[in-house]
Amino acid sequence: MSRRYLMCRPTHFAVDYAINPWMDPTAPVDADLAVAQWTRLHELYLSLGHTVDLIDPVPGLPDMVFAANGATVVDGVVYGAQFRHPERADEGPAYLAWFERNGFQVHPAKSINEGEGDILLAGEHLLAGTGLRTELAAHAEAQELFGRPVITLQLVDPRYYHLDTALTVLSPTNVAYYPGAFSPGSQAVLRRLYPEAVIATADDAAVLGLNAVSDGHRVVLPSAATRLARELASKGFQPVPVDVSELHKAGGGPKCCTLEVRA
Numbered sequence: 001m002s003r004r005y006l007m008c009r010p011t012h013f014a015v016d017y018a019i020n021p022w023m024d025p026t027a028p029v030d031a032d033l034a035v036a037q038w039t040r041l042h043e044l045y046l047s048l049g050h051t052v053d054l055i056d057p058v059p060g061l062p063d064m065v066f067a068a069n070g071a072t073v074v075d076g077v078v079y080g081a082q083f084r085h086p087e088r089a090d091e092g093p094a095y096l097a098w099f100e101r102n103g104f105q106v107h108p109a110k111s112i113n114e115g116e117g118d119i120l121l122a123g124e125h126l127l128a129g130t131g132l133r134t135e136l137a138a139h140a141e142a143q144e145l146f147g148r149p150v151i152t153l154q155l156v157d158p159r160y161y162h163l164d165t166a167l168t169v170l171s172p173t174n175v176a177y178y179p180g181a182f183s184p185g186s187q188a189v190l191r192r193l194y195p196e197a198v199i200a201t202a203d204d205a206a207v208l209g210l211n212a213v214s215d216g217h218r219v220v221l222p223s224a225a226t227r228l229a230r231e232l233a234s235k236g237f238q239p240v241p242v243d244v245s246e247l248h249k250a251g252g253g254p255k256c257c258t259l260e261v262r263a
């Protein structure tokens with residue numbers, strides 16, 4: 001139940017470029033509010049009994065707050081990120097250096113992958129997104145490195161550019177997802193693997209409600225996702241809403257800000 005997370009304070013947060021459809025560099029962003037909302041999320045994890053490590057934010061990397069993209073960590077093995085867009089390229093080495101300093105065995109990536117944005121541990125296997133950011137070759141690399149089966153899922157909607165914008169791992173055996181973000185074949189795979197899944201609506205997805213962090217029971221999710229929260233509660237989960245309106249302007253939510261460190 002108690003988890004270890006890595007987060008990055010949004011000290012240098014901004015929407016200076018657009019690499020997903022949510023980002024509008026001409027729209028105002030309240031940087032102080034972003035820090036306040038992130039601080040609330042950080043405190044929330046501590047109050048839920050989780051451990052949170054912090055990585056120093058690097059000037060000039062406005063998206064570094066999205067720690068989930070920094071690496072994938074399973075069984076103490078760290079698979080580095082290699083970003084698709086040059087704007088975020090320097091985040092990969094920054095996160096790897098943090099893990100190295102903290103005594104982890106690190107593996108720089110040979111293929112483009114955006115960490116836990118697209119590679120999610122679900123029980124014994126990994127669910128991995130491709131089609132928009134992470135390339136297919138990274139799925140094979142992750143399977144070989146972690147020695148766990150990787151299930152490839154094709155993302156088809158640019159608004160749901162990372163797997164963690166379209167699917168939440170709720171427990172080792174269940175997920176919530178928005179079918180419209182996936183190809184027909186991947187929808188069929190998800191139905192087969194998770195007959196009991198929580199199915200999110202287009203509205204749940206559009207507020208990035210699926211960008212949520214579950215510890216198996218409590219699910220931290222954007223406060224705008226009110227219908228999804230009710231649905232999760234009806235399935236026995238405890239929704240914990242958090243306001244992330246400023247981070248949403250970069251296309252992010254609670255899960256994007258949270259990298260799980262599985263030592």
Ligand code: ARG
Pocket residue numbers: 019020023063066068069088116117162164165250251252253255256257
């Ligand atoms: N602006 C960032 C990007 O487009 C947001 C990343 C959100 N992170 C995530 N895990 N979905 O790359």
